[in-house]
Amino acid sequence: MFGYAARRVLSALPVALIAVTACFFILRLAPGGPFDGERALPPQTLANLRAYYNLDLPLIQQYFIYVWGLVRGDFGPSMVYNDFTVSQMLAIGLPFTLMLGFTAFVIGTVVGLLAGSLSALYQNKLPDYVLVLLVMIGLVVPNFLIGSILQLVFGVYLGWFPAGGWQNGSIAHLVLPVTVLVLPHAGRTARLMRGSMIEVLGTNYVRTARSKGLGTRLILARHAIKPALLPVVSYLGPGLSYLLTGSLVVEQIFALPGIGRYFISAALNRDYGLVLGTTILYMFIILAVNLLVDIIYAWLDPKVRYN
Numbered sequence: 001m002f003g004y005a006a007r008r009v010l011s012a013l014p015v016a017l018i019a020v021t022a023c024f025f026i027l028r029l030a031p032g033g034p035f036d037g038e039r040a041l042p043p044q045t046l047a048n049l050r051a052y053y054n055l056d057l058p059l060i061q062q063y064f065i066y067v068w069g070l071v072r073g074d075f076g077p078s079m080v081y082n083d084f085t086v087s088q089m090l091a092i093g094l095p096f097t098l099m100l101g102f103t104a105f106v107i108g109t110v111v112g113l114l115a116g117s118l119s120a121l122y123q124n125k126l127p128d129y130v131l132v133l134l135v136m137i138g139l140v141v142p143n144f145l146i147g148s149i150l151q152l153v154f155g156v157y158l159g160w161f162p163a164g165g166w167q168n169g170s171i172a173h174l175v176l177p178v179t180v181l182v183l184p185h186a187g188r189t190a191r192l193m194r195g196s197m198i199e200v201l202g203t204n205y206v207r208t209a210r211s212k213g214l215g216t217r218l219i220l221a222r223h224a225i226k227p228a229l230l231p232v233v234s235y236l237g238p239g240l241s242y243l244l245t246g247s248l249v250v251e252q253i254f255a256l257p258g259i260g261r262y263f264i265s266a267a268l269n270r271d272y273g274l275v276l277g278t279t280i281l282y283m284f285i286i287l288a289v290n291l292l293v294d295i296i297y298a299w300l301d302p303k304v305r306y307n
Helices: 002-029 043-052 059-071 086-121 126-140 143-157 172-201 204-211 216-253 259-269 272-300
Strands: none
Touching: 002 059, 002 272, 086 126, 086 172, 086 216, 086 259, 086 272, 126 172, 143 172, 143 216, 172 216, 216 259, 216 272, 259 272
16 A cells, blocks of 8 residues: 555656646746736836846746745745745645635535435435435535625624634634535535445345345445445545635635635736645645545455555
8 A cells, every 4th residue: 555655646746747837837928927017117127026036037947946946845935925935825824724624524524425325215205305405506506606695694684603704713703614615515425425325225235134134224334334435435535625726715705814815816916926836735735635535445445456
């Protein structure tokens, strides 16, 4: 297993390099720049800024300078937030973004597994119809619309939860944004779990266990849960990636202090360093999560061998 993990890490390096290269050149070749605004800067000031950030060098030379900085763990300076480097800004916002994303991931996964299992057990009955309806709502309605509705209903009209912001680390400020992230993730997990559980419950070894007099609880615990989890585990890696990237929009809607606020502002202002730094950070998180999912998959299915 260790050898497999090492090979996966080594094989991810070319993917990371290609992604960094593509992001770098797409940003630099797009029209506009970080110093283009409504009021044009004096030519001498603009020349000094471009020289300070190495933008006056040939593009390929800028690329190698940036990659060498990444190798040394330096994401470079921010071109909009002059008092902070990209690494400092990511260190400030990343813990909150990870906390928000992982909280929604754990809650959504648990809710989705329970909803999918119950829906499979009561297939084509009232509980199944109700759960499928709730799942479809979470999948069809986009998160920015759900966030706005929850803000209006529970934050403004009813006043049960704060409509936005993050004051003194209050858990109440997390209820609405976590709910927005949980709904689609729980919906996808429940749909996968329902289909997989229905398939497993119809297999021969489950029918044999029922013929021996085993109850539903024992059948689920001993024979159905682990094989039914395999498609769900395959989704959890991309699902966590979706939550972390989707939290960028949610953080902007609810005015939360994660890196989503910095990323969107950087994208609008063409802050090359911060946009690239955030993209690269998420890329490494996604690669690490996918590696972890493969290892868990091998634990769930003994037939899988990574030799």
